[in-house]
Amino acid sequence: RVVNDTHGDLTYLRIYSGILKKGDRVLNPGNGKKENISRIFEMHAKDRQALDQVGAGNIVAVVGVKDSITGDTLCDPDNPIILERMDFPDPVISMSIEPNTADDNRKLGEALVLIRREDPSFQSHFDEETGQTIIAGMGELHLEIIKNRLVRDMKIGVEVGRPRVSYREAIKGSAENVRGRFKKQTGGRGQFGDVAINLMPYTKEQAEEDGLEFKDNIAFENKIIGGKIPKEFIPSVEVGVRQTALSGITAGYPLINIKVELIDGSFHAVDSSQIAFEQAARLALRDAVQKAGSILLEPIMKVVIITPEEYLGNITGDLASRRGMITDTEDRGHVKAVNAEVPLSEMFGYTTILRGMSQGRAANSMEFLEYRPMPPSLQAEMVKSGA
Numbered sequence: 001r002v003v004n005d006t007h008g009d010l011t012y013l014r015i016y017s018g019i020l021k022k023g024d025r026v027l028n029p030g031n032g033k034k035e036n037i038s039r040i041f042e043m044h045a046k047d048r049q050a051l052d053q054v055g056a057g058n059i060v061a062v063v064g065v066k067d068s069i070t071g072d073t074l075c076d077p078d079n080p081i082i083l084e085r086m087d088f089p090d091p092v093i094s095m096s097i098e099p100n101t102a103d104d105n106r107k108l109g110e111a112l113v114l115i116r117r118e119d120p121s122f123q124s125h126f127d128e129e130t131g132q133t134i135i136a137g138m139g140e141l142h143l144e145i146i147k148n149r150l151v152r153d154m155k156i157g158v159e160v161g162r163p164r165v166s167y168r169e170a171i172k173g174s175a176e177n178v179r180g181r182f183k184k185q186t187g188g189r190g191q192f193g194d195v196a197i198n199l200m201p202y203t204k205e206q207a208e209e210d211g212l213e214f215k216d217n218i219a220f221e222n223k224i225i226g227g228k229i230p231k232e233f234i235p236s237v238e239v240g241v242r243q244t245a246l247s248g249i250t251a252g253y254p255l256i257n258i259k260v261e262l263i264d265g266s267f268h269a270v271d272s273s274q275i276a277f278e279q280a281a282r283l284a285l286r287d288a289v290q291k292a293g294s295i296l297l298e299p300i301m302k303v304v305i306i307t308p309e310e311y312l313g314n315i316t317g318d319l320a321s322r323r324g325m326i327t328d329t330e331d332r333g334h335v336k337a338v339n340a341e342v343p344l345s346e347m348f349g350y351t352t353i354l355r356g357m358s359q360g361r362a363a364n365s366m367e368f369l370e371y372r373p374m375p376p377s378l379q380a381e382m383v384k385s386g387a
Contacts, residue, residue, distance in 0.1 A: 002070060002117050005179070009060065010062070011062050011065040013060055013062055014275060016083070018056060020037060020054050022039060023036075026076065026077065028072050028073050029073060029075060034077065035064065035067065035074060037065070038063050041196070049063070070120050072085075091123050093136065093143065093163050094137075097135050097161070098161075099148070099160070108150070109152065121137065124136070136166065138368055139344075139366055143160075149351075166299065168254055168255075169254065169297070172292060173201075175199045175292040177264070178198075179194070179195070180194070180196075180284025181280060182194075182283060191275065192271040194266040195262060195280045195284050196264035197241075199291075200259050200292075201257055201259075202258055204217070204347050209221045216245070216246060216256070218256070218257070220238045220242070221259065221260070221261045224264070233272065233277040238262075239278055241260045245258065248343045251292060256297075265277075265280075296373070298345060298373075299344070299348060299368060299369075300344070301341070301342055302339070302341060303338075303339070303342050303367060304339055304364065305337070305340070306332065306334060306335050307363075308361050311362060313357040316338065319340050319342060320345035322343070323343050324342035325340060325341045325342075326338060327340060341369060
């Protein structure tokens, strides 16, 4: 874990084996870079005690690590090893954030880079279409904490937009031998690209079994034989597929859990180019999704509510009105614990509403569970409104 400190970044480490000494040079086998352990501290809240060395089983903070992030392994350069990484889920909620002044804009960029390094579940990017900076995280509270940290701790003036749920698109079935042809003649050299693809639903487990890369929940397989498309154009087809899927087909949300097989195509000796095959792949994927049928997926949150029994009826009724499904209710001493699965879109401002229903005596926690298909009526409404 990486934490910003007044004297530089503090990197928290757990020592699994061996002895780490002050001044040691260690290897990050994930990126191949070496790190210097300039100082070692044993942390006690805000107090710290300097150490010369530390053994297995201890958790310490070190200074000097520059190119490693949360989840990386550091080891002896002569005995490289990579421990299993932590998996960080994709963000499920996003909102725009705008600096108040030019100076705030400069500081905001630096602050977001720092926060991303500390918190791998947080993401930010600049949307060129709207000219806005978008921050994304694991829930409404997560983004509220980020905003408060920017304003209160880092003294950056910002304004934030309304939170938006990060939906996903998927396909209902498969589509075979869908062709995409891009042909353009402008007087001089033209553009020509022609591809045929198969599209099918696909999972991470299937990709691992087949030995395919599943980056961004998309697998691509080249099944071209006989040189129908020159090898130098195959990567362009994959780029076109992946970029189109990430930008969305039906409602502008990323298309996930798909496999695209490139099975056929043709080229022109003069007019074919990388751009032409990229555009042909875009056209083919759009047509394939229309034939396969698309659905919208919404993030479902696992919600746990602790409440006195006298408020149980009101709370469960409210959850039902939010399309929530109660999975379990149990006794915990003098209170009830309600476990439910609720769409994130129905949970904005829920903490305040829960306090009102229980006179401030109920509490809740919420974490991402999975993506599930959205009800057809809501999906149609969202696509129609262009949400």
